[in-house]
Amino acid sequence: MHQPHGTDFETRLDQLRREAREKGRVGDAGTHAAGGPMPNPSSSNNAFGYFGLPFLKPPVWEWMIPVYFFIGGIAGMSGLVAVGALIKNEFDLARVAMWSAAIGAIISIILLTADLGRPMRFIYMLRVFKYQSPMSLGSWILSAFSTFAVPGLVFTEWQIHSSIPIVHALAIIGIIGSAVFGVFLATYTGALIGVTTIPAWNAHRAILPFHFGMAGLGAAVAIPILLGFPEPALSSIFFFAAGAETLVQIYLTFRRHGAVDAALHHGKPGWVMRIGETFSGPLPLILAGLNVWFPAAIIFLLGALLARFGWLAAGRTSACDPESLLASERGAQPAAESKVPYVINPSIASFGSMNKSQR
Amino acid sequence: MIGEGIHSSNQRRHTYVEDEVPVGFFTDPTLCIGCKACEVACKEWNHVPADNIGWTGHSYDNTTTLGASTWRHVMFLEQPKQRGHQIAGTLNNGDHDPSRWLFLSDVCKHCETAGCLESCPTGAIVRTETEAVFVQNEVCNGCGYCVVSCPFGVIDRRDAKLPDKGGAFKCTFCYDRQASGLTPACAKVCPTESIRFGPLADMREEAANRVRQLQRDGYDDAQLYDPVDTSVKGIHALFLLLGKPEDYKLPPHPEVPTLYLKAAYGSMIATAIAAAAFALCAFAFM
Numbered sequence: 001m002h003q004p005h006g007t008d009f010e011t012r013l014d015q016l017r018r019e020a021r022e023k024g025r026v027g028d029a030g031t032h033a034a035g036g037p038m039p040n041p042s043s044s045n046n047a048f049g050y051f052g053l054p055f056l057k058p059p060v061w062e063w064m065i066p067v068y069f070f071i072g073g074i075a076g077m078s079g080l081v082a083v084g085a086l087i088k089n090e091f092d093l094a095r096v097a098m099w100s101a102a103i104g105a106i107i108s109i110i111l112l113t114a115d116l117g118r119p120m121r122f123i124y125m126l127r128v129f130k131y132q133s134p135m136s137l138g139s140w141i142l143s144a145f146s147t148f149a150v151p152g153l154v155f156t157e158w159q160i161h162s163s164i165p166i167v168h169a170l171a172i173i174g175i176i177g178s179a180v181f182g183v184f185l186a187t188y189t190g191a192l193i194g195v196t197t198i199p200a201w202n203a204h205r206a207i208l209p210f211h212f213g214m215a216g217l218g219a220a221v222a223i224p225i226l227l228g229f230p231e232p233a234l235s236s237i238f239f240f241a242a243g244a245e246t247l248v249q250i251y252l253t254f255r256r257h258g259a260v261d262a263a264l265h266h267g268k269p270g271w272v273m274r275i276g277e278t279f280s281g282p283l284p285l286i287l288a289g290l291n292v293w294f295p296a297a298i299i300f301l302l303g304a305l306l307a308r309f310g311w312l313a314a315g316r317t318s319a320c321d322p323e324s325l326l327a328s329e330r331g332a333q334p335a336a337e338s339k340v341p342y343v344i345n346p347s348i349a350s351f352g353s354m355n356k357s358q359r
Numbered sequence: 360m361i362g363e364g365i366h367s368s369n370q371r372r373h374t375y376v377e378d379e380v381p382v383g384f385f386t387d388p389t390l391c392i393g394c395k396a397c398e399v400a401c402k403e404w405n406h407v408p409a410d411n412i413g414w415t416g417h418s419y420d421n422t423t424t425l426g427a428s429t430w431r432h433v434m435f436l437e438q439p440k441q442r443g444h445q446i447a448g449t450l451n452n453g454d455h456d457p458s459r460w461l462f463l464s465d466v467c468k469h470c471e472t473a474g475c476l477e478s479c480p481t482g483a484i485v486r487t488e489t490e491a492v493f494v495q496n497e498v499c500n501g502c503g504y505c506v507v508s509c510p511f512g513v514i515d516r517r518d519a520k521l522p523d524k525g526g527a528f529k530c531t532f533c534y535d536r537q538a539s540g541l542t543p544a545c546a547k548v549c550p551t552e553s554i555r556f557g558p559l560a561d562m563r564e565e566a567a568n569r570v571r572q573l574q575r576d577g578y579d580d581a582q583l584y585d586p587v588d589t590s591v592k593g594i595h596a597l598f599l600l601l602g603k604p605e606d607y608k609l610p611p612h613p614e615v616p617t618l619y620l621k622a623a624y625g626s627m628i629a630t631a632i633a634a635a636a637f638a639l640c641a642f643a644f645m
């Protein structure tokens with residue numbers, strides 16, 4: 001092929017124009033794309049897509065959100081514990097559970113508000129109700145939960161010193177309402193991150209609400225266990241939750257989705273996940289089995305919190321990884337094929353190195 | 360089209376907003392010269408603040424991505440490849456391999472079913488008369504859920520250091536200009552009419568014709584990017600592509616996350632019931 005230089009360049013351009021005018025089409029190669037050097041190719045050997053840049057936006061959420069997932073889970077499931085305690089006439093346990101529920105509700109609202117880009121507008125969350133948006137549904141669930149949990153606590157404390165029947169009734173309504181909305185408060189957070197475009201999250205949309213709910217349940221009973229309540233129901237719920245979390249960990253470990261959820265298993269997020277899941281699953285299960293409840297409860301709480309951070313970190317990594325998105329797509333090519341979108345001449349790749357120092 | 364002068368739908372005044380005509384962009388990389396006038400015009404008209412001024416080393420693309428303060432983004436693609444009879448240059452490196460240098464101006468897709476709109480809990484994101492997707496800045500509280508719900512990674516929350524911080528921003532389809540009969544700033548300014556603006560139906564037709572014409576001329580990998588067969592159900596910013604969508608940072612099969620609602624809500628309800636049943640039974644019978 002002819003490679004024009006200098007005045008040849010203009011001559012070649014004239015040829016091209018003539019050919020185009022006469023035939024309406026130019027068959028042969030043209031000239032340099034520009035007089036200057038060609039920069040780094042966008043499709044280089046080791047980069048997916050466009051310079052390997054992210055196809056998706058990573059979540060903008062900060063530490064408040066994983067902490068909210070954790071606290072909201074405890075608060076929500078505490079409502080359930082309070083109802084259970086009522087069934088057994090254990091008023092002290094019901095009181096402790098309602099304290100967890102009410103304080104958790106308030107902290108949850110503070111955390112959610114603090115993470116907003118415009119915190120003064122938290123109330124705008126209640127402008128509309130959209131079932132198709134887990135964020136909207138969740139805001140309503142949290143609001144409803146708080147409406148029951150906070151007065152519920154007030155009436156629960158009041159009825160100890162009062163014999164007015166309406167106070168007892170209101171306390172019971174508060175406790176039952178907290179349980180009804182609480183179980184959804186602890187589980188919707190899984191749907192919140194499952195119903196997104198981030199591959200590592202939406203690949204697990206069906207397991208996430210279960211995972212988060214069970215972590216919340218275990219954490220909610222861990223608190224009265226730490227406070228030394230000898231209730232056997234608490235320990236059986238703890239076994240149930242830790243067992244369920246162990247199954248989730250086994251599932252996540254063995255049912256991998258390749259590049260799609262690689263972020264859950266590799267690098268820093270992978271380690272946070274692994275430690276968090278172990279601490280909120282098998283480890284407390286064993287410790288509780290050995291009847292050492294205090295460390296079991298502490299480790300469960302720690303693990304549940306860590307795992308929430310792990311999920312957020314993995315979501316960030318997954319969103320920024322084009323390989324993760326392309327692998328998650330319908331009819332996706334196996335990674336080996338999509339890795340080299342265009343065959344690159346090595347000399348071009350090395351030519352692009354002029355910009356490497358600026359990366 | 361070029362040659363139509365002031366009669367081009369890019370230049371003449373219109374009443375699409377009044378008449379509620381669905382409108383669209385059609386962006387054609389075979390016409391783009393990479394001048395970035397669209398990026399500049401967009402920033403100027405919409406008072407979008409400057410962000411991230413620096414060198415990336417990614418070709419001549421120092422914008423890298425759409426975001427809260429970048430609503431048009433010109434991509435630079437060097438593809439060492441000649442397809443069919445197309446005119447290709449050669450790289451200035453002593454080799455004689457054919458190569459092509461492509462530019463494409465990316466923008467919010469204004470999806471038919473928009474992930475951002477579906478997910479917004481405040482109702483800040485609405486659909487306009489021309490079926491564009493519009494974020495009402497006065498309503499958005501910056502929850503950031505739209506950011507993880509856009510299948511194209513377009514919308515983002517604006518950084519704390521910039522004006523109007525904390526809100527989510529993206530292309531407005533120049534709703535203000537459209538409402539007064541003007542063309543969006545990017546299409547108006549595009550010197551080669553690589554960005555075309557007009558009624559969506561016309562744009563679809565024009566795009567299909569252009570693809571046919573290019574294929575006839577030997578660009579045998581020319582295709583239209585308009586994901587109508589996915590849950591997005593089509594877009595209002597059509598793109599002509601030479602090569603694969605993923606080379607342009609476009610997902611081949613974008614899906615709206617509401618697709619995952621059923622499984623997630625199903626699991627949520629089942630878990631809630633299971634947890635309640637187990638816990639209450641434990642208290643009742645232990």
Ligand code: SF4
Nearest residue numbers: 467468470474475509
């Ligand atoms: S491309 Fe993203 S930001 Fe634009 S309308 Fe679609 S979902 Fe919304």
Ligand code: SF4
Nearest residue numbers: 479499500502503505
């Ligand atoms: S950040 Fe604003 S526009 Fe985006 S979902 Fe939240 S309220 Fe809606």
